Amino acid sequence: MSKIRVGTVALVGRPNVGKSTLLNALLGERIAIVSHHPQTTRDRILGVLTQKDAQYVFIDTPGMHAAKTKLGARMNHEARQAAREANVVVFVTSVGVEPVPTVGRFDASLLEQLKVANVPVVLAINKIDRATNKEALFAVLEAYSKAFDFAALVPISAKKQNGLDRVLLEVKAHLPEDELLYEADTLTDRPMRFLVAEFVREQILRATREEVPHGVAVVVDRFDESGKIPKIELSVHVDREGHKKILVGKQGSVLKEIGSKARARVESLMGRQVHLALWVRVTPNWYESDRGLMEMGYIGETDGSKDSR
Numbered sequence: 243m244s245k246i247r248v249g250t251v252a253l254v255g256r257p258n259v260g261k262s263t264l265l266n267a268l269l270g271e272r273i274a275i276v277s278h279h280p281q282t283t284r285d286r287i288l289g290v291l292t293q294k295d296a297q298y299v300f301i302d303t304p305g306m307h308a309a310k311t312k313l314g315a316r317m318n319h320e321a322r323q324a325a326r327e328a329n330v331v332v333f334v335t336s337v338g339v340e341p342v343p344t345v346g347r348f349d350a351s352l353l354e355q356l357k358v359a360n361v362p363v364v365l366a367i368n369k370i371d372r373a374t375n376k377e378a379l380f381a382v383l384e385a386y387s388k389a390f391d392f393a394a395l396v397p398i399s400a401k402k403q404n405g406l407d408r409v410l411l412e413v414k415a416h417l418p419e420d421e422l423l424y425e426a427d428t429l430t431d432r433p434m435r436f437l438v439a440e441f442v443r444e445q446i447l448r449a450t451r452e453e454v455p456h457g458v459a460v461v462v463d464r465f466d467e468s469g470k471i472p473k474i475e476l477s478v479h480v481d482r483e484g485h486k487k488i489l490v491g492k493q494g495s496v497l498k499e500i501g502s503k504a505r506a507r508v509e510s511l512m513g514r515q516v517h518l519a520l521w522v523r524v525t526p527n528w529y530e531s532d533r534g535l536m537e538m539g540y541i542g543e544t545d546g547s548k549d550s551r
C-alpha cells in the first residue's frame with residue numbers, strides 16, 4: 243500500500259466552543275453529541291476521515307475545565323492525555339457577536355499545558371458566523387498568535403461549514419507519512435452500543451436544558467440483535483428523584499420524546515428499524531465515587547485510583 247499522510251488529531255478547547263460540531267462537520271456524520279450545555283462530551287470519540295491523500299484519526303476531548311467533581315478530574319485527565327498522544331492538536335476557541343481581541347484566562351492556561359506537550363497546534367477560531375464585526379477578528383488572530391506559536395491560525399464556522407478544508411490542509415501538513423491505520427470506510431471505532439447511549443444522553447440534554455444537569459448517565463442494559471428487529475434497553479441514571487420526574491414528564495411525555503428522537507438517530511446510523519426502551523433510575527451521587535464512575539463505564543477497573551485526585 244502506498245504511503246499517505248496519516249495520524250491522530252486531538253480537538254482541544256474549553257467546553258462549548260464547538261468541538262463536537264466541528265468533528266461532526268469534518269466527518270460529515272453526526273457521531274459526537276452536540277448541545278447548548280457546556281461539558282456535553284465526556285468520552286473521547288474516535289472519528290476517522292479518509293481522503294485520497296490523508297487519513298485523519300480524530301479524538302474529541304472533553305472541554306478542559308476546573309475540576310469540581312471526580313467526573314471533572316476525569317475529563318481533565320482525558321484531555322491532557324489526548325493532547326500528548328496526538329500528532330497534531332486542533333485548538334478550538336470561539337468568538338461572540340463582538341469578538342474580543344484578548345486570550346481568555348481559560349484559553350491561556352490550556353495553551354500553557356499544550357506548550358509542555360510539544361506538538362504542532364493549529365488554532366481554529368470558531369463561530370465566526372456570529373461575529374457582526376468581522377474586522378475585529380484580525381485583532382483576535384493577532385492576540386492568539388502572540389500568546390502561542392501556532393502552526394496555523396484558521397477562522398472557521400463549524401456550523402456553516404466554513405474554513406474546514408483549510409483546517410484539514412494545515413493539519414495534513416504536520417501528519418507523518420504512513421500506511422492507513424484504519425480501513426478507508428471506517429467512521430469510528432466506537433461500538434454501536436456506546437453511540438446509542440450517547441444519542442440518548444444527547445436527547446436528554448436537549449429536552450431538559452438546565453433542569454437536569456450533568457448528573458445523568460446512560461447505560462445500555464441489553465443490546466440484542468438476534469431477532470429481526472434489534473432490541474435495545476437502556477437505563478438512565480439520575481442523581482435525584484426530582485430529576486426523574488422532569489425526565490419522565492407528564493404521563494411519560496418527555497421520556498417518550500427522548501426515546502423516539504434517539505431511536506430515529508440510531509435507525510439512521512444502523513440503516514434499519516430498532517426497538518428502544520428507556521428506564522429512569524435514581525442513583526444519588528454516582529459521579530462522586532470511583533465505584534459509580536466505574537459502573538457507568540467512565541473509568542476502567544485499573545485506573546480508578548489514578549483519577550481520584
Ligand SMILES: Nc1nc2c(ncn2[C@@H]2O[C@H](COP(=O)(O)OP(=O)(O)OP(=O)(O)O)[C@@H](O)[C@H]2O)c(=O)[nH]1
Nearest residue numbers: 257258259260261262263280281282283305400401
Ligand atoms: N453560531 C455557531 N454556533 C456553533 C458553531 N459551532 C458550534 N456551535 C454551537 O455551540 C454549542 C456547543 O457546541 P458543541 O459542539 O457541543 O461544543 P463542544 O466544544 O463540543 O462542547 P463540550 O462537549 O462541552 O466540550 C452548540 O449549541 C452548537 O450548536 C458555529 O460555528 N457557529
